[in-house]
Amino acid sequence: MKQWHLLPGCYVLVFISLLSPTVASAADITQQLHRPLSSSSWQQSREKADTLLRIGEQQYALGFADKAVKSGLEALEIYHSIGDLRAQGMTYDLLGMSYIQLNRLKEGEDALRRRLVIARDTKDFQGQIFGLNNIGTLLLQKGETIAAGKTLEDALTIARHVKNIEGEGLSLSNLGLVAIRLGEYNKAIKLYETALIFRRQTRDPIGEANTLNNLGDAYLEARNYQDTIGTYGAALRIAQTSRDRPNQLRAIDGLVFAHSVVGRYQRAFDLLAQRLTIAQELQNLREELKSFESYAHLYEKLGNYPTARNFYERAIVLARTIEDNKTEVQLIDRLTQMLKR
Known part of the structure; x- marks a missing residue:
């Protein structure tokens, strides 16, 4: 899977009280009001704004993207007003992801391309590297594989030119x-x-775990299940x-x-129990839904x-609770098909 990247130095300790900031009234980036501020209030x-941005980054990291958007929009309004x-x-990085x-x-x-324009205007090479990576992964998600590859090659070229090890690992x-x-x-x-070499040089555990998960995906596609399990296991230990x-x-x-593919069902159930516990601790209904869906698929199998x-x-x-109509319809269809057996 892809890795969306926030610039380094953005993370702070998580406080539960920070998870519900004041909601921005704007519904879209282009609808922000840019009120001039007096020097005394600057x-x-x-x-x-800095506090809101840090809160938004933590909310994104914890899987609360909707709250991160609200925090980011309010921070963006203030940053515009103070120039x-x-x-x-x-902030556009956060909003885009x-x-x-x-x-x-x-x-x-829209947010990611605005971020890239700013990075180019300010000759921010690191911002360009990460901006291009984020756009490249978005193009992949949209199915534009060739365009994504060209965008990511551009990012890798810049990273190598300015000797940005973190950017090189991410781009690879x-x-x-x-x-x-x-x-x-x-x-x-x-x-x-190769990317892992750079990830480890920068002592970036999140990046290393992400690349290990990507490597696990590649082994899985190649049906090399022994290396698949070992690589995902390494990612899990680092992430924990x-x-x-x-x-x-x-x-x-x-x-x-x-583990399901190779018939180790008890291990699969043990891992699903861990997954559900994490989702419930985070109070993340979407991840809880995914856990229930995985349980259903495994029991059906x-x-x-x-x-x-x-x-x-x-x-x-x-x-239904989180108003994900598409997933609801898919689940109902899957259940209906199973009950016909």
Whole structure:
């Protein structure tokens, strides 16, 4: 899977009280009101915007993309009013990734391209590298594989030119996604293995776990299940140590699938129990829904239809609760097909 990247130095300790900031009244980036501020209120406004941006980054990291958007929009309004172009770029990073996590791709692409323009205008090479990577991964998500590859190659060229090790690792890792999409699994494995060298040099546990998860995906596509399990397992250990919930959940998903394929069902159920616990601790209904759906698929595969039905029904309730109509319809269809057997 892809890695969306926030610029380094953006993360702070998580406080539960920070998860519900004042909601911005604007519904779209282009609808922000840019009120001029007096010099006496400039510092106070800047501190408020910085706090909102940090909160938004933590919310995104924890999987609360909707809250991250609200925090980001309010921060963006303030940064516009005080004329801080660099901070606007960082905020567009956050908004772009958050919109994409919510599957609002048009708004996400708009934010990411605005971020890239700012990076180019200010000759911010690191911003250009990460901006191009984010746009490249979005193009991949839209199915534009060739355009994505060209964008990511541009990012890699800049990273090598300015000797940005972190950017080089990120670009190589994301180019592995292009190779997988093209069915070039051995090439993808080599790209990920090279990317890991740079990830480890920068001591970036989140980046390393993400690339390991990508490498696990490549091994899975190549049907090398032994290396698949070992690689996802390494990603899971790193993510657990760094409390990196997104990569932890993703590694568990990969391990559940791989263990199921080789018939280690009890291990798959143990991992699913871990996944559900994490989702409930985060109070993240979307991840809880995914856990129920995985349980349902696994019980269905084992022919335990009554238990599978129970989990499908619980997943449907959650899909309805978070108003995910597409997933709700898919789950109902899957349940209907199973009950016809």
